[in-house]
């Protein structure tokens with residue numbers, strides 16, 4: 001996961017992030033901005049559906065498939081939201097700020113795509129901190145498939161093998 005932050009070509013750069021909505025599970029691609037101590041960070045628009053979903057249900061999941069290593073990473077997380085953080089906002093390049101804010105909330109109905117206008121807005125900038133509780137790893141080895149699950153505990157990660 002740390003490689004995904006450092007290397008924009010690594011598959012972990014673009015995990016799939018899954019939330020629970022009233023209508024059922026919702027999956028979407030995000031850009032991994034941080035990874036530390038088993039916590040992922042990405043950024044979003046405060047008015048996006050995922051923020052509403054996470055406020056109601058902070059349990060979420062991240063998914064990455066790393067083809068070169070034949071490794072599937074499934075992470076179950078507890079999410080904390082940080083809104084309008086000035087230090088994080090300062091680190092977002094000017095050119096990239098336009099995706100946070102704008103004339104309409106993400107998912108709003110438009111008559112034409114051109115009706116949407118970008119308007120960078122720190123008040124609409126939300127950091128999503130996804131703290132991993134459980135990691136389920138599947139390796140498709142040439143000799144056999146291996147699957148392991150790790151649970152976060154107070155002092156360490158407790159792991160065990162699972163049937164693939």
Ligand SMILES: Cc1cc2nc3c(=O)[nH]c(=O)nc-3n(C[C@H](O)[C@H](O)[C@H](O)COP(=O)(O)O)c2cc1C
Nearest residue numbers: 014028029030031042043044045048049050106107
């Ligand atoms: C390559 C790629 C990277 C994306 N990165 C982000 C991101 O970092 N944050 C984000 O909120 N949306 C990102 N999106 C857009 C989301 O996938 C999604 O369409 C959008 O956030 C609206 O999701 P929601 O309505 O479920 O909240 C990205 C999409 C693509 C294709």
